[in-house]
Amino acid sequence: MKNIIILILVFAFAKANSQTIQGVATYQTQRHVDIKMDSTSGMNDEMQKSIQEQLRKQFQKEYTLSFNSAEAIWKEEVALDKPQAPPSGGISIVISGNSDVLYQNIKEQAYTQQNDLMGKQFLIEDTLEKPEWKLEKETKNIGQYTCFKATLTEEVEERSFHSVNGDDEEEVKMVEKITTAWYTLDIPVQHGPSEFWGLPGLILEVNDGEMAMMCTQVVINPKDGVAIEIPTKGKKVDGATFEKISEEKAKEMMERYNTGGRKNGSESTFSIKIGG
Numbered sequence: 001m002k003n004i005i006i007l008i009l010v011f012a013f014a015k016a017n018s019q020t021i022q023g024v025a026t027y028q029t030q031r032h033v034d035i036k037m038d039s040t041s042g043m044n045d046e047m048q049k050s051i052q053e054q055l056r057k058q059f060q061k062e063y064t065l066s067f068n069s070a071e072a073i074w075k076e077e078v079a080l081d082k083p084q085a086p087p088s089g090g091i092s093i094v095i096s097g098n099s100d101v102l103y104q105n106i107k108e109q110a111y112t113q114q115n116d117l118m119g120k121q122f123l124i125e126d127t128l129e130k131p132e133w134k135l136e137k138e139t140k141n142i143g144q145y146t147c148f149k150a151t152l153t154e155e156v157e158e159r160s161f162h163s164v165n166g167d168d169e170e171e172v173k174m175v176e177k178i179t180t181a182w183y184t185l186d187i188p189v190q191h192g193p194s195e196f197w198g199l200p201g202l203i204l205e206v207n208d209g210e211m212a213m214m215c216t217q218v219v220i221n222p223k224d225g226v227a228i229e230i231p232t233k234g235k236k237v238d239g240a241t242f243e244k245i246s247e248e249k250a251k252e253m254m255e256r257y258n259t260g261g262r263k264n265g266s267e268s269t270f271s272i273k274i275g276g
Contacts, residue, residue: 022068023220025202026077027193029061030212063213065193066226067202070107072191073228076100101231104128104197106190114231115242118249123234124242130198133181140182142204142215147182150199154179179208187220 062077101114106128113124136149156177181196182205192203193213204215237245 020069021187021189021220022222022226023066023187023218024222024226025065025067025193025204025215025219026217027063027065027213027215029063029193029214031210063193065191066228067189067191068226068228069189070105071228072104072106072189072197073230074102074104074194102194103228103230104191106197112230114234117242117246121234122242122245123231123236124239125236126239128197131196133199135199142182142184143218145184145186145204145218147184147204148201150181150183152179152181153177177209179206181206187218 063074064077066073100116103112105111109128111124111126111128115122115124131152133150133152136151138149140147140149154177155174158173158175179196181192181199181203183192183199183201183203185201187202188200189202190199191197192199193206193215194211196203196206196213202218204218206213
């Protein structure tokens, strides 16, 4: 009888601990960048490699995920970089800090995302859809944590924009996308980096073929607590509306490229693909 009481107390403590857990996880990201231009674009192989390397480095960012049992907020930690001289050829690519903020509430099955799109701020509010993860048997250690593998297979729409001899071309096709995640049961929350969530433990690593995200530090129950504030700035839209606006802005950007800085009748092809 005494042993039964002890077991009940242990399970009750574990449940209470999972309900009150909070923390801050730091992640570093890397993105695959692929740039292709023909010789008539005025850029040789060396210049293209220089741009690609600059983009690769600037997509290496640091984010924080602040969380409790029900809520999480994901945002970039913007660092002040030292000014650097342009590489040989005089081409310098600069990507400004990301002001996007993603808030998720698993208990209420809702999210709010503050997103800056070409200088205009939006506030996307919509319902969370739980990913259909497949739990795998494979394990590995990430830092001090034992992690389990999970995979997510989705059919997604891939859009690419090309400029050929001044004419815009948009290619749309369905592709299979496989995301691999590693989560730890040692931190019993369903959160993870960016939009990834829904596993029985904190996701410490994600690779979806385009973006890789690796947790470098976790602080559980910090003494100063964890502040989670829902973003409020921007024009309110739902997810579908924002996706439509994003597509229109992408086309607009290609049109601006075609009408600026190129001679009539010149032949060139231009294609940029990020990811894949």
